[in-house]
Amino acid sequence: MEYDYIIVGSGAGGSVLAERLSASSSASVLVIEAGGHDRHPMHRVPKGFFFTMHSARYAKRFTAGPFGPDNATDAWWRGRVVGGSTTINGLVWNRGWADDFDRLVEDGSPGWGWDTFLDAYRQLESFQLGGSELHGAAGPVSVEITSPTEPVSEAFMDSAAAIGARRVLDINGSDHVRTGYTQFSTRRGTRVTAAGAFLRPALSRPHVSLLTRAEVGRILFDGTRAVGVLVRHHGGEVREIRARREVLVCGGSLDSPLLLERSGIGRAEVLSAAGVKLVAESPNVGEKLNEHRGLRFMYKLRPGGASGFNTLVNSPLKRMTQGARYLVRRDGIIAQGSATCLVYFKADESSDRPDTIGFFNPISMKGSTMHNHKLAVDDEPGLMLAAYPLRPTSRGHIHITGPDPEDAPVIQPDFLGTEEDRRVIGKVGPRVRELFGSGPIADLVTEERIPGPDVRTEADFEQVGHYAGASGYHPLGTCAMGPGADDVVDERLRVRGVEGLRVVDASVFPHQPSGNTSAPTQALAWRAASLILADA
Numbered sequence: 134m135e136y137d138y139i140i141v142g143s144g145a146g147g148s149v150l151a152e153r154l155s156a157s158s159s160a161s162v163l164v165i166e167a168g169g170h171d172r173h174p175m176h177r178v179p180k181g182f183f184f185t186m187h188s189a190r191y192a193k194r195f196t197a198g199p200f201g202p203d204n205a206t207d208a209w210w211r212g213r214v215v216g217g218s219t220t221i222n223g224l225v226w227n228r229g230w231a232d233d234f235d236r237l238v239e240d241g242s243p244g245w246g247w248d249t250f251l252d253a254y255r256q257l258e259s260f261q262l263g264g265s266e267l268h269g270a271a272g273p274v275s276v277e278i279t280s281p282t283e284p285v286s287e288a289f290m291d292s293a294a295a296i297g298a299r300r301v302l303d304i305n306g307s308d309h310v311r312t313g314y315t316q317f318s319t320r321r322g323t324r325v326t327a328a329g330a331f332l333r334p335a336l337s338r339p340h341v342s343l344l345t346r347a348e349v350g351r352i353l354f355d356g357t358r359a360v361g362v363l364v365r366h367h368g369g370e371v372r373e374i375r376a377r378r379e380v381l382v383c384g385g386s387l388d389s390p391l392l393l394e395r396s397g398i399g400r401a402e403v404l405s406a407a408g409v410k411l412v413a414e415s416p417n418v419g420e421k422l423n424e425h426r427g428l429r430f431m432y433k434l435r436p437g438g439a440s441g442f443n444t445l446v447n448s449p450l451k452r453m454t455q456g457a458r459y460l461v462r463r464d465g466i467i468a469q470g471s472a473t474c475l476v477y478f479k480a481d482e483s484s485d486r487p488d489t490i491g492f493f494n495p496i497s498m499k500g501s502t503m504h505n506h507k508l509a510v511d512d513e514p515g516l517m518l519a520a521y522p523l524r525p526t527s528r529g530h531i532h533i534t535g536p537d538p539e540d541a542p543v544i545q546p547d548f549l550g551t552e553e554d555r556r557v558i559g560k561v562g563p564r565v566r567e568l569f570g571s572g573p574i575a576d577l578v579t580e581e582r583i584p585g586p587d588v589r590t591e592a593d594f595e596q597v598g599h600y601a602g603a604s605g606y607h608p609l610g611t612c613a614m615g616p617g618a619d620d621v622v623d624e625r626l627r628v629r630g631v632e633g634l635r636v637v638d639a640s641v642f643p644h645q646p647s648g649n650t651s652a653p654t655q656a657l658a659w660r661a662a663s664l665i666l667a668d669a
């Protein structure tokens with residue numbers, strides 16, 4: 134079997150590439166996906182991620198750590214299904230702002246500034262409020278704003294004025310300290326995945342094919358030129374597939390560096406210890422791992438006041454009622470992604486732009502997070518906020534320990550590894566309490582259940598960030614782009630040291646955009662397709 138382009142992975146990066154490469158050329162494209170199809174009805178329902186994000190059927194679990202003073206470990210899940218993590222994610226459409234992308238250019242990667250990302254966003258989006266100089270109105274990704282309005286969330290947003298947050302209609306419309314309802318990649322209350330928006334239309338073209346339940350074990354080289362991949366199918370059969378032009382790695386921030394290392398590209402000592410023959414030394418493969426780490430808050434709501442979502446879903450019968458409402462009207466709690474509204478704020482008042490984001494939900498759970506398997510909604514009304522510093526500076530790593538995909542990698546996130554990250558997270562806690570102690574939300578809440586009154590000082594909050602912190606599901610940096618000879622990819626996303634090989638996914642971002650990573654990765658792939666076609 135031979136194709137012009139082989140795309141490894143059908144997530145945010147891979148799906149956009151498949152569509153863009155095939156729309157404007159007749160080159161043959163094969164997408165190879167390790168996971169299975171995305172046909173389960175839960176993949177269409179926004180809140181379906183409760184059931185899919187930690188399911189071994191649709192996601193792959195990695196273990197990160199041990200890290201921090203108590204040797205904590207974290208389970209990191211990534212989508213293992215057509216659409217990748219966009220099929221199981223929280224659907225929050227946060228785009229980042231000009232400084233995040235202009236910094237890429239300042240750091241030596243021309244062409245990746247805000248003008249490029251803004252142009253891509255405008256082409257990608259079909260925004261509920263219509264087109265403008267910031268938004269597109271006719272793109273394949275429908276972007277909707279939380280609806281209907283909700284009283285506890287309204288009280289939260291009104292109270293955010295206490296920490297300087299201005300109420301906005303378009304949370305992606307500025308870089309101010311601000312609060313507003315969340316934007317989701319949904320269409321009339323159903324999930325929009327990268328596969329639905331891009332891969333499926335691409336597959337209607339005769340020159341695009343998809344292989345599912347097929348894992349690329351390694352990339353094949355002729356000297357230093359990538360000429361194909363070695364694929365293992367679900368049943369165990371292994372075969373070679375050849376690429377006439379390029380192999381495009383879109384496996385995501387955890388799998389892409391591991392695939393490069395298994396294929397002989399990486400740090401010499403890592404490859405040698407894992408028993409892999411070196412093809413090209415690249416010292417930063419798997420290095421520079423950067424991930425959000427924040428704090429979780431949970432409050433009880435005062436009886437008799439606004440009760441949020443708990444009382445709508447705290448029994449099987451009520452859940453069925455919500456389900457029926459969703460089926461008829463496609464709105465309400467089930468139609469929303471992972472957070473009802475957001476607040477961008479300055480934990481450190483001296484920051485020149487918002488340094489922290491808070492994800493608010495007018496619901497509380499029996500455990501410490503909504504991400505539990507049993508959907509254990511608290512019987513009593515409550516609310517939750519996860520808040521993390523937007524641009525952490527700590528860097529960890531991920532590396533292979535053996536030559537096969539089954540060999541568990543080592544992942545060291547090094548959360549709060551820098552003085553800067555410890556300083557900011559310490560300030561997040563008091564700032565959040567300032568908000569909940571002010572305005573109408575202060576009248577609605579009673580007790581702070583998590584982290585609770587024993588956590589008082591900035592040092593206490595830093596400690597909580599280590600052992601009970603919230604990770605953001607946003608690892609990146611493991612195949613980072615940059616101008617240096619030791620950066621994994623160059624500004625055209627070509628892997629240094631070899632030919633015919635690029636990485637096009639979240640792993641190439643050297644630092645976090647301010648927010649989440651799905652929209653930026655799709656915009657990155659949008660432009661990457663033009664670079665690939667221009668180089669053909």
Ligand SMILES: Cc1cc2nc3c(=O)[nH]c(=O)nc-3n(C[C@H](O)[C@H](O)[C@H](O)COP(=O)(O)OP(=O)(O)OC[C@H]3O[C@@H](n4cnc5c(N)ncnc54)[C@H](O)[C@@H]3O)c2cc1C
Nearest residue numbers: 142144146167217218223224225349384385638639649651
């Ligand atoms: C639970 C969860 C919630 C999230 N919530 C949000 C959110 O609300 N908003 C947001 O912006 N971002 C969110 N994210 C992050 C966002 O979804 C990712 O940043 C984005 O999908 C990254 O795109 P990607 O192309 O790098 O990788 P992915 O989308 O993860 O795609 C990688 C694909 O490659 C496949 N693959 C990997 N290795 C191989 C191989 N060797 N052979 C074949 N196939 C392979 C995988 O199976 C997967 O399908 C969330 C992520 C998770 C996991």
